[in-house]
Amino acid sequence: MRVLAFLDGTLADPDAAHIRVDDLGLLRGDGIFETVLVADGVPRELGPHLDRLARSAAMLDLPEPDRAAWERVVRLVLDSWSGSAEFALKLVYTRGVEGDPASAPTAFALGMEIDEKVRRARAEGVAVVTLDRGIDPDYTERAPWLLLGAKSLSYAVNMAAVREAARRGADDVVFTAPGGTVLEGPTSNVIVARGRTLYTPPPSLGILKGTTQGSVFRGAERAGWATKVEPLEVADLRSADGLFLASSVRKLTRVHTLDGQPLPDSSAIHAELAEAYEAEYAG
């Protein structure tokens, strides 16, 4: 099941072609996106997702997204959905057609079933490798053209990193900075558990502010955990009681293997944190 709606409120056939070949989202990866988890009719963390969409738009000098219109189109997809209780909702916003200064951005919301691989990762955890992203975090502020921390459509490197992980027998990646500082996954944030404290790296390192990570932290705090947003080194991942990747669709995923080395069993911590996260959306 798939549901496609454009920002103007038009529902459309997701199996038909709707994008011109000269859309800058296609020709230049010049646009932004968000992926929202919808569960039992609720688009989780929609506010933080739309906040981040607005931040990404500002970083790419795109017109400010019309928040009310995005909220309406999300509602339209939800109302039209008749598939599984949980699904992924992608929001895409490109610079529009090349060479036409009057061209409006291309903007749509696409509801999609969650694939089996994601469900397996949720249940069984994942093996992860660390890969160097090659850019020092201190570029974040002083080199805004590098778009560090923007969720752009230019994800070829993120996808190549996941293929590199597969070549190494792993499922996913934790990007590191040249000095070894932990950054983020290609499509996730990193969370570490140590004692009764959760840690995640700060967005000032040039990474995305995590929507699911934020929700896990809120839930964990409610359940008595302390939380800290501070830089981590790879050694901190190895010595942690639990290492997790947080992403909207995969929720909180347990990492059981890091760079080929098994990590301590964090199933119990994972279960507790997953419950705290779900409690954020209960009743």
Place this chain on the structure above:
Amino acid sequence: MRVLAFLDGTLADPDAAHIRVDDLGLLRGDGIFETVLVADGVPRELGPHLDRLARSAAMLDLPEPDRAAWERVVRLVLDSWSGSAEFALKLVYTRGVEGDPASAPTAFALGMEIDEKVRRARAEGVAVVTLDRGIDPDYTERAPWLLLGAKSLSYAVNMAAVREAARRGADDVVFTAPGGTVLEGPTSNVIVARGRTLYTPPPSLGILKGTTQGSVFRGAERAGWATKVEPLEVADLRSADGLFLASSVRKLTRVHTLDGQPLPDSSAIHAELAEAYEAEYAG
């Protein structure tokens, strides 16, 4: 005037929609491209462009491009073109539709008129700023997932750099490495003239091997110039007799201003090199 043809030999209306919203070229910038200059019916440097397309495909683990099919589709666009004597021909090759392992790549050739801004840059030269790309060239070999030297569709940073140049009152960019080594432009290669020698940085720095740069070098050699492919520093750009950007559509463009400072007048050198370049395609 625009002409669109898909790799299977189908001509299509370039103003209609042909791409699905879930094409990975759009959702992930996951694909590659080339831009070929066609002049008087000849696709310039088509061989080197198709060589580079194949290299980019290998770096992104895309299926090897069908060279004969690309040559045929280029011929088809050329035969269908009735616009200006010079035009830009874009070749685009994406990973195809998301979530469908049997999905074929999306592949098309799009002929487009050259816009006025390009013609002005060719005639008047450009002001350029240097911007740090943030990645040390020594990552090229050891971090293939960074896709350095692949011409991917993920060009959001390249486009952001050009907007940053505009904010600084300039037209274009020369990317530098963290240590100050000269790399390339967002859509061009750098050529420096000093005495009767031309210089360009080596692809081993994680930059594209220039098709137009190659042609300029061949032409210049024929005209008695020496050529060297070796690393350059920003100081070499300032002290050069001439600084140029080479790109298919803009050909050899003279840089008259670097980081706000006027450069020595290189009009005569530019005229000589431009002639040597054109002579490569004469009669």
